[in-house]
Amino acid sequence: MKLKHVFAVVLAVVFAACEDGPKKKYNPQSIGAINSVAVVMSNSLWEGAVGDKVREHFAAPLIGLTWDEPTFDLVHLPPSVFQGTTQYRRAVLYVDLDSVTGAQIREDLYAAPQQVAVVKGDSDSALIQTLDTHAARIKQEFRRMELQESQQRFLRSLSKENVLDEKYGVNLRLPSVYKVGKQEDNFVWIDREIQKGSMNIIAYEMPADYFQSDSTLVRDIVRMRDSIGRLYVPGPDVPGKITYMGTEKAFAPAVFASEVNGFKAVEVRGIWEVVNYPMAGPFLTYIVNDTVRNRKMVLEGFTFAPATNKRDYMFELEAILRTLKIQGQE
Structure with a gap:
C-alpha cells in the first residue's frame, strides 16, 4: 500500500508540473500583401x-x-x-x-x-x-x-509537371498555373498567362567549366543567354529579319554571388530584349554550380508585361527558382 501511495504522489507532482510549465504561445496568422x-x-x-x-x-x-x-x-x-x-x-x-x-x-x-x-x-x-x-x-x-x-x-495548388525531373533531375515548387510550353534536347520552357502578358521560366544545363575567367564573366553570361535565346526563344515574325530574345545591350546585367538551396550560384539581374523588334522586360537568372552532376544548371525567370509593374511578378519567379532541389543532394 505504501508503494501505491508513493506512486500516486509522484504522478500527481508530474501532472502538476506539466500544467504549471510554460505554455506554447498561440499567434494568429499574419496578414498583409507580399512585399x-x-x-x-x-x-x-x-x-x-x-x-x-x-x-x-x-x-x-x-x-x-x-x-x-x-x-x-x-x-x-x-x-x-x-x-x-x-x-x-x-x-x-x-x-x-x-x-x-x-x-x-x-x-x-x-x-x-x-x-x-x-x-x-x-x-x-x-x-x-x-x-x-x-x-x-x-x-x-x-x-x-x-x-x-x-x-x-x-503549396495550395502545386503543378504535377515532372519534365524538369525527367530531363535534368531537378525539381521546382511550381504553382499549377504554370504549364510546359516547349521542350528541346537541352531546353525547357514553362510559362503562365497573366493579364497583360506572361511569366516564364526556362531551364538548361551548361558544362561545369563553361565560365573560365571572372574577368569575362559578364560577357560570357550575355553570350550564353543570347545563344540560347537565338536557338529556342524566337520573337515575332518580321519580314526579312531574325528576331529572338537577347540581352539588352544598353544596360549590362548586374551579377552577384549567391546560393540556391545549398549550392553556390551566380545571380544575374537585367533586361531582356527581342532583337530586331521593340519588346523588352526584366529577367532573373541563377547559374547553379551543381556538384552532384558536375554541371552548371541554369534557371531563368523573365516577365513580359507591357506597361505594367513587374516587381511582384519577378519576386514570384525568384521564389520559385529558389525552391530548386537536385536529385542526389544531401
Whole structure:
C-alpha cells in the first residue's frame, strides 16, 4: 500500500508540473500583401528626415526592372493606430525616440510568420544613423520571410509537371498555373498567362567549366543567354529579319554571388530584349554550380508585361527558382 501511495504522489507532482510549465504561445496568422511593410512611427518622424531615411532604404528602387519600383510598399501607421489586427502585419518596422539607441528584430511577436524590426534612438540623428547601420540586415530578414511566405502559398495548388525531373533531375515548387510550353534536347520552357502578358521560366544545363575567367564573366553570361535565346526563344515574325530574345545591350546585367538551396550560384539581374523588334522586360537568372552532376544548371525567370509593374511578378519567379532541389543532394 505504501508503494501505491508513493506512486500516486509522484504522478500527481508530474501532472502538476506539466500544467504549471510554460505554455506554447498561440499567434494568429499574419496578414498583409507580399512585399508590404507597416512602418510604425509618429507623424512628425514620418514627415521629417527620419521618414525620408526610412523611404531611402526600404522603398529604394530594385535592380533589374524596366522602370523604378520600390523594394517594399510602405504603409505608415501612427503608434496609436498600431493595435488589434493591425499588429498582425507580417513585416513591421517600428521606429521611435527613446533613451536607448539600437535596433533588434523580434520574430512572431504578435502573429506568425512575422518579423518586427524595432529601431530606437535618443534623437533624430541617432535614429538616422541606426537606420543606416541596420537597414540592410532588416531588409534581408524581411525579404527572406516574404520568399518563404510565397513558397508556402505555392503549396495550395502545386503543378504535377515532372519534365524538369525527367530531363535534368531537378525539381521546382511550381504553382499549377504554370504549364510546359516547349521542350528541346537541352531546353525547357514553362510559362503562365497573366493579364497583360506572361511569366516564364526556362531551364538548361551548361558544362561545369563553361565560365573560365571572372574577368569575362559578364560577357560570357550575355553570350550564353543570347545563344540560347537565338536557338529556342524566337520573337515575332518580321519580314526579312531574325528576331529572338537577347540581352539588352544598353544596360549590362548586374551579377552577384549567391546560393540556391545549398549550392553556390551566380545571380544575374537585367533586361531582356527581342532583337530586331521593340519588346523588352526584366529577367532573373541563377547559374547553379551543381556538384552532384558536375554541371552548371541554369534557371531563368523573365516577365513580359507591357506597361505594367513587374516587381511582384519577378519576386514570384525568384521564389520559385529558389525552391530548386537536385536529385542526389544531401
